[in-house]
Amino acid sequence: MLNERQELVLKLIVEEYVRTAEPVGSRSLSKHMDVSPATIRNEMSDLEELGFLEKTHTSSGRIPSEKGYRYYIETILKNLENEGDSFSEFDSLFENREIEREDVIKEAINLLSQATNCTAIALGPNAYNSRVKKVQLIPLKATLALILVITNLGYVESKQISISEDMEISELAKVIDLLNEILVDTPISQVSEKLHYEIQHQHIKELLKYRETIVDSFIEAFSKFAQSRYYLTGQSNMLYQPEFNDISKLREFLNTIENNEIFKIVETNADGISVKIGKENTMTSMQDCTVVSANYETNEGDHGTISLVGPTRMEYRKVIPLIRYIAKHLSKLYEDD
């Protein structure tokens, strides 16, 4: 689509702008090319007409448009993809088998946000796809007990319930036995449905009818698994980015994060790497940002997601291979199982 020199101009503009956050002029480009500023001006004018570049005002240098970034990522960076991706900061982390997986993920996210001055997010893996391993009731004192639900992947949720005086421990034990019988090996996502279905059966209904509060408590405990877990870091890094000198942008961004709307900005179903630039994001508060997401494989075809949120003026050349690298290594953590 673009000829070689046009690509070079676009590439240089993207990379210079990413570095300095200032519009790039023809004179400074000419130092990296062996043609005169006037020639470059002509190319830039063409690129602007094609929609790859923009001006901030009539006599300013050029900055990349979102289309420009996209071309840069998809066409220009494509050729560099097989650079020997090695990120030594991460090696010691991924090689250390002592650290718990969840801590590895957290630390990787920390390093990622530091390396990029962006906000990094790790999402999931979600317990929603695991199966009930065991259900337990642990009496804490006369009037209080703890409900425990454990899944086959080792997730645990608990909920306290108060026990009224008319309940016998032995009766409760029966309820628990029954629940175990019904639910063991059921995917968390189907627990609620199954439980309600089984209660329709006459004899179970009989047993459970005084015990609805307990069953409800269990359902609540199960529902906790559905709450996605996430880990987020580097919000304050963003303040070093000149585009966030505008307080109102910052406010929008932090608001989105605080309101647990992270799930709306992260692309969790992409194959490979997803890059959403500016207006490509559906959330309005993210339309000045780029969100880069990649999945890593966990147990049984399930997956988690790591994401990076920053200004559209992002170091794509560094960020994309880095995220690919991290996702690959996080997947490896789960391979042993």
Next chain:
Amino acid sequence: MLNERQELVLKLIVEEYVRTAEPVGSRSLSKHMDVSPATIRNEMSDLEELGFLEKTHTSSGRIPSEKGYRYYIETILKNLENEGDSFSEFDSLFENREIEREDVIKEAINLLSQATNCTAIALGPNAYNSRVKKVQLIPLKATLALILVITNLGYVESKQISISEDMEISELAKVIDLLNEILVDTPISQVSEKLHYEIQHQHIKELLKYRETIVDSFIEAFSKFAQSRYYLTGQSNMLYQPEFNDISKLREFLNTIENNEIFKIVETNADGISVKIGKENTMTSMQDCTVVSANYETNEGDHGTISLVGPTRMEYRKVIPLIRYIAKHLSKLYEDD
């Protein structure tokens, strides 16, 4: 220390400045008092000399100094303390016995931060003071098991361990039985010590010597209880405060929060309410802020803390009774046990 009119001037200046974030001049004060601006100017001049007021520049109105705020809180607000503290926004929350305690705390913090446009923090209660109720090992698959530790207050921690082929399940069960025998009813804070001591006993050492990795995993699981839990909300509220229009202040603030340094800014050992104004905070990043903290009683003399962080120009008159009110009601949540 101050005469009546001086107190009135100080009070009016604090409340006006809190409301508008603008230095307060003698003319606007005169509308609330029946003396002329000139008289007020003389009083203000005296109050400045005494250190209760400050100017932002030679011909500006006055703003309260930290000493001024302190006098305001300790002497002027003291007399208002017994106002009928009733905060209807919170009533439905505290009266609803259906909601789990932890969720009540979270929601209270949310409301608190909204009502004040500050950042609200709930710290603890810490599981560190509870006792071991039960220790469990749950096999997940041939090579993987889950360690569970449950305390008498219903806290649960888990840790996955991999099982090497030379371990028999029955042998493991013995280890668990032994651990239960040793540890049940031990305060979490003493588990590590006790375990190491017991291992010195010859016959136990015998049993455990192949199992050190397991014991270590348990110790790690216990240590998770010691990690303080906190809940924080309303960071983006702070952006509505004019004092945080300065990006570098904001950066300092967010950095402190991100680096888990919350524990250094919150006063967890105060009797009643603690108010740290500006330089009274030891953390430098908080020296433009006020931190208000109050403890609430939980189980067995243990406590949690709620805190509010905002600019020194804080609505003390509203905030202090509000926090007292919330702390009181959170304590009530635990009274039933």
Next chain:
DNA sequence: TGTTAGCACTCTATGCTTGACATTGCTAAA
């Protein structure tokens, strides 16, 4: 036909000046 030098033009950023305004501190009178 592609490239380049030269030049007018446009826009930003900075510094300076000015006037309007708010507020103080001081002085002298009530």
Next chain:
DNA sequence: TTTAGCAATGTCAAGCATAGAGTGCTAACA
């Protein structure tokens, strides 16, 4: 002790001139 009056001091916004960076266009050149 209180107050009116007034000069002095500072902020803030608007206006203006200047310097500088960069473009677009034109005409010349290879």
